[in-house]
Amino acid sequence: MSAPDRVTAGNGLDMNSKDVRKSFLQYFEERSHRIVPSSSLIPIDDPTLLFTNAGMNQFKLVFTGGEKRPYKRAASSQKCIRAGGKHNDLENVGQTARHQTFFEMLGNFSFGDYFKAEAIEYAWEFLTKVVMLPEERLWASIYLDDDEAFGLFEKIVPELKGKILRFDEKENYWSMGDTGPCGPCAEIHFDRGEKYGTGPEDVVNGESERFVEIWNLVFMQFEKDEQGIVTPLPKPSIDTGLGLERIVCVLQECDTNYETDLFVPIIKAVESLCGRKCVAGPEGISFRVIADHIRALTFAFADGAVPSSGKRGSVLRKILNRAARHGRLLGMRESFLYKLPPVVRDIMGDTYPELKLREVHITELIRAEEERFEETYDNGLDYFDRLANKVTSSGGMTISGDEVFKLHDTYGFDSDLTLLSARERGLDVDMDGFERALRDQQQRSRQARGAVPFVIKVVNPLKTEFCGYDDHFMHETIVIDVKPLKDDLLAVILERTPFYAESGGQVGDKGILQAEGLEFKVVNTLKEGNTFVHVGQNVKGDISEYIGKSVTAAVDKERQKATQRNHTATHLLQTALREVLGEHVQQASSLVKPEGLRFDFSHFKAVTPEELREIERRVNEQILRDLPVRWQVMPIEKAKAAGAMALFDEKYGDNVRMVEVEGFSRELCGGTHVSRTGEIGLFLITQETAIAAGMRRMEAVTGDGAYRLASENRDNLEGVARMLKVASSEVGERVATLAKKVKELQKQLDQFSQAQGDEQIKSNLSDVKQKGDVSYLVADIADRKEAQQYLDNVKNDKRKVVVVLKQESNYFIVVSKAAADNGLSAKKVIAHLNDAFDGRGGGKDTFAQGGSKQDFSLNDLSRVLESAI
Numbered sequence: 001m002s003a004p005d006r007v008t009a010g011n012g013l014d015m016n017s018k019d020v021r022k023s024f025l026q027y028f029e030e031r032s033h034r035i036v037p038s039s040s041l042i043p044i045d046d047p048t049l050l051f052t053n054a055g056m057n058q059f060k061l062v063f064t065g066g067e068k069r070p071y072k073r074a075a076s077s078q079k080c081i082r083a084g085g086k087h088n089d090l091e092n093v094g095q096t097a098r099h100q101t102f103f104e105m106l107g108n109f110s111f112g113d114y115f116k117a118e119a120i121e122y123a124w125e126f127l128t129k130v131v132m133l134p135e136e137r138l139w140a141s142i143y144l145d146d147d148e149a150f151g152l153f154e155k156i157v158p159e160l161k162g163k164i165l166r167f168d169e170k171e172n173y174w175s176m177g178d179t180g181p182c183g184p185c186a187e188i189h190f191d192r193g194e195k196y197g198t199g200p201e202d203v204v205n206g207e208s209e210r211f212v213e214i215w216n217l218v219f220m221q222f223e224k225d226e227q228g229i230v231t232p233l234p235k236p237s238i239d240t241g242l243g244l245e246r247i248v249c250v251l252q253e254c255d256t257n258y259e260t261d262l263f264v265p266i267i268k269a270v271e272s273l274c275g276r277k278c279v280a281g282p283e284g285i286s287f288r289v290i291a292d293h294i295r296a297l298t299f300a301f302a303d304g305a306v307p308s309s310g311k312r313g314s315v316l317r318k319i320l321n322r323a324a325r326h327g328r329l330l331g332m333r334e335s336f337l338y339k340l341p342p343v344v345r346d347i348m349g350d351t352y353p354e355l356k357l358r359e360v361h362i363t364e365l366i367r368a369e370e371e372r373f374e375e376t377y378d379n380g381l382d383y384f385d386r387l388a389n390k391v392t393s394s395g396g397m398t399i400s401g402d403e404v405f406k407l408h409d410t411y412g413f414d415s416d417l418t419l420l421s422a423r424e425r426g427l428d429v430d431m432d433g434f435e436r437a438l439r440d441q442q443q444r445s446r447q448a449r450g451a452v453p454f455v456i457k458v459v460n461p462l463k464t465e466f467c468g469y470d471d472h473f474m475h476e477t478i479v480i481d482v483k484p485l486k487d488d489l490l491a492v493i494l495e496r497t498p499f500y501a502e503s504g505g506q507v508g509d510k511g512i513l514q515a516e517g518l519e520f521k522v523v524n525t526l527k528e529g530n531t532f533v534h535v536g537q538n539v540k541g542d543i544s545e546y547i548g549k550s551v552t553a554a555v556d557k558e559r560q561k562a563t564q565r566n567h568t569a570t571h572l573l574q575t576a577l578r579e580v581l582g583e584h585v586q587q588a589s590s591l592v593k594p595e596g597l598r599f600d601f602s603h604f605k606a607v608t609p610e611e612l613r614e615i616e617r618r619v620n621e622q623i624l625r626d627l628p629v630r631w632q633v634m635p636i637e638k639a640k641a642a643g644a645m646a647l648f649d650e651k652y653g654d655n656v657r658m659v660e661v662e663g664f665s666r667e668l669c670g671g672t673h674v675s676r677t678g679e680i681g682l683f684l685i686t687q688e689t690a691i692a693a694g695m696r697r698m699e700a701v702t703g704d705g706a707y708r709l710a711s712e713n714r715d716n717l718e719g720v721a722r723m724l725k726v727a728s729s730e731v732g733e734r735v736a737t738l739a740k741k742v743k744e745l746q747k748q749l750d751q752f753s754q755a756q757g758d759e760q761i762k763s764n765l766s767d768v769k770q771k772g773d774v775s776y777l778v779a780d781i782a783d784r785k786e787a788q789q790y791l792d793n794v795k796n797d798k799r800k801v802v803v804v805l806k807q808e809s810n811y812f813i814v815v816s817k818a819a820a821d822n823g824l825s826a827k828k829v830i831a832h833l834n835d836a837f838d839g840r841g842g843g844k845d846t847f848a849q850g851g852s853k854q855d856f857s858l859n860d861l862s863r864v865l866e867s868a869i
Helices: 017-029 055-064 116-130 147-156 244-251 264-274 282-302 311-329 341-348 359-393 401-410 415-424 431-449 557-581 609-624 636-641 703-724 728-765 784-794 826-837 858-868
Strands: 073-081 102-110 138-143 164-167 173-175 180-191 211-224 230-243 474-484 490-494 511-515 518-528 531-540 550-555 587-593 596-602 629-635 655-661 665-668 683-692 695-702 769-771 774-780 800-807 810-815 840-843 847-851
Touching (some): 017 116, 017 244, 055 180, 102 116, 102 282, 116 180, 116 211, 138 147, 180 230, 311 359, 341 359, 359 415, 359 840, 401 415, 550 557, 557 609, 557 683, 636 655, 683 703, 695 703, 774 858, 800 858, 826 840, 826 847
Antiparallel strands (some): 138 180, 173 180, 474 550, 511 518, 518 531, 587 596, 769 774, 800 810
C-alpha cells in the first residue's frame, strides 16, 4: 500500500488532496461564492446534532429563513464526523473502501439565488473541465419523481443520455437529521471500471465498489418539523457535498480511500509502530480503522470535545477504545495512539491550524484516555473470554444483558467492546437487557442520592417572561395555573416572574408568592420548555384559589445575590484558566449556587499549586478593578464574531444574550450576574481534582463564603501556632522541622519493620504449595504496605511464583515476572477472584488488588487460585 505525495491520475491531471481542495474553492470563488471557513465539529447552536455532519450545518438557519448573511452564494471545505445519530458510518469503517467517521465535505451553496440548473452546470464543469474526469465514466441518479432534474440533466449534459437513473427516498432524498431542511437530490457517480466487478450488484447505488458516489446535489426545498410535517422553505436553495476523500481516491486511481495521500502517512506510521505491513482485504482492517479513528479524534479534540459519559463524549470514547483495541490486534500492548496526531497535523495542519495550536492538548488527552483503556481492557477481556467459553460450552449463542452490564460496571469494559468481541466469537449480545440493567442502576443511584426528578406536564405551554435581570427581586404578576406534585408540593405557573429557573448550571431561585390571605413558599424554580415552574407549598391559604389573580413574587434576595457573585466569578475563572493553562481549556459543565461554584473543564494534567495561585490572583485582580458587567441580546453570529465563548452542549436560539466583563471576558449566558466585579468581594479556590481522563474540576467560593473560609483558615493557623508555641508567621518553618524529624524516625522504624517483615515473608515463601511448575501461597496480611513487601521479595524470583494475600475483605495478588511472562499474570488471577466473589479490582501483570462485599476465607482464596493456575 503506497501513494506518493503527488500522483498522476489516468486523465493526465497531476493532483494531490491539497490541490483538489484548493481548486474546488478557487473555482467557486471565481463564480461569486463567498469562501466560508469550516465550522467547528461541535455544533454549538444545534442540539439536534452530536457532531457537524455536513457542510450545510452552519447554514441551517439561512436555509430556513431564520438568519441572513451578506452573501447569497457560499463554498467551503467542512470538517465532518458521522459516528452517531441518523448519519452513522462507524460500523462500516475499515470494512469498505470509502466509509470514514471523519471526512471533509467540499460544498457549494445557494441561498435563494441559483437552483437546479446552475448546480448541475457547476458540478459537471468542475468534474470534467477542472479535475478532468472522463465524461464517459460518469453517471447521474435523481429522486424518482423529480422530472425537472431529469430534464435539466438531459439538456445540460447530453453526454449522460441513458445514464440518468431514478431512485427512491432512501437513495436520493436528503435530510440533515430527524428535523430540519431537506429535499430531493441528484447524485453524480463515477464508474471505476470492470476491474471492480461486472455482476448484478455492480451498478449505480449497488453494494459493490465499482460505482462510487462522488457528489450529492441537494435541492433544498422543504423543512421537516418534530411531528414529521414537511413545509416549503421560504426560498428554494442549493446544498451540495463533494467528498474530498472520494474524489481524491478517484483521481489518484486508488483501490480505497486509505491508499490516498490523506491516509498513507498515518498507515505508514502505524506500520512503523507495530512492525507489520498493511495489506489489502480483511487483514488490513485494523490499520484502516486506526487511520480513520485517529483523524476523527484529533479533529474532535482540537475543536474542544472530550471523552465523557455524555452522548458526544461517549461516542468519542467508543472511537478511541475501538482504535486502541485494533492496536492490540496488531500486537501493540502499550499506548500508541497519542503518537499519531502529529502525523495528522503534518498532512492537514496547513489547512486547519488548530491541529498545530492544540497539538499538546490533543496528544495528552489521547494518552490519558489510552491509559484508562489499558487499565480496564485486559481484565475485562479475560472475564469475557471465560464468559464466552461458558456460553458456547452450554450450547448458547447469546451473552445476557446482565453479563454485559457486569462487564461494563465491574470491569469498565464498554458495551461496544463486548459487541465487537462477541461478533468475533460468532455470538449475539442482549443489548436490550443491558440497557434495562443500566437504567435500573441509574434509578437506584438517583434514589440513593434522594433525587426524585419532577415530571411536570404543562398544559397550554406559554413562554414565561423573565424579569429577574437588573436586580428586580419582586414583581406583581398573575397566577396562570397550579398543578399538584408528589410530597404535597405544587407547581405554579406565573405570567411573568423574577424567579430564575434552573438552567445553564445555575440553580433555581427560592422565595415567596404573596397576596392577601396567601403565602406560598417557593423551594425551587424549574423550566419546562419556555415555561417557568415554581415548585413549593402553601404556608398560608391555598394558591390554587388564586388562578387568574394577582400575586407578589418575591425572590430570596440574599440567596440570589450570592448566586450572582458566584456566576460572574465563574466567567472570570474560565478566562483565567485559559490564560494560565492554555486555549485548549473548554468548559464541560458548571454548577452555580449561593454556597459556591463548581467548574468542570478539559485539561490533561493536575493544575499545579503555582498555577492555582496564579489563577486565583488573576480572578481577584479583576474583582479589585471593579469592572462593569454588561449584557445585551444580539444575533448569535454577531456574538461569535465578537469572540463570545459558548458551552458546546447548550442550546442557543437565533438571538443570544452575551455577558461581558469589560475588557476581560465575553460569554453566551442566560444567567444572572452582578453589575460590577467589585460586588464579588473575594474569590478563593477550595478544591481542584480529576473527574475523568482529560477532565478536571475546580470548586471555589466568593463573597461571604470566601470571608468565612479565610476566617476559619486564620483561626486554624493561630490554633496551630499556639500548640507549637511560635508566632503564626513561624508555623511553616516549625512544621517543616518537625516533619523532617518524623521522617527520620519513620525511616528507622520502617527499616526495622521491613527487616522483620522480610524474614517472615521468606519464612512463608519457603513453605509454599506447588501445582505443576507454579509455586503458590495464600496468607493473611495487616495492610497494603505488607503486600508491597511481598512484591519486592517475589517480583524478580526466577521461579513461577503466585501469592494471594487477604486483608479483611480485600485481596492482593503478587506474581513473579517469570510467571507473568508465561501467561499467569496478576490481572488474570484477580479476574478469577472477582468472578468468584462478585468483587471489583484490577492491576498490572505483577501486582493487582481488589475486594468484595462477600465473606471469603483463605481456603476460598486458595481454591480459586488453584483453578486459575
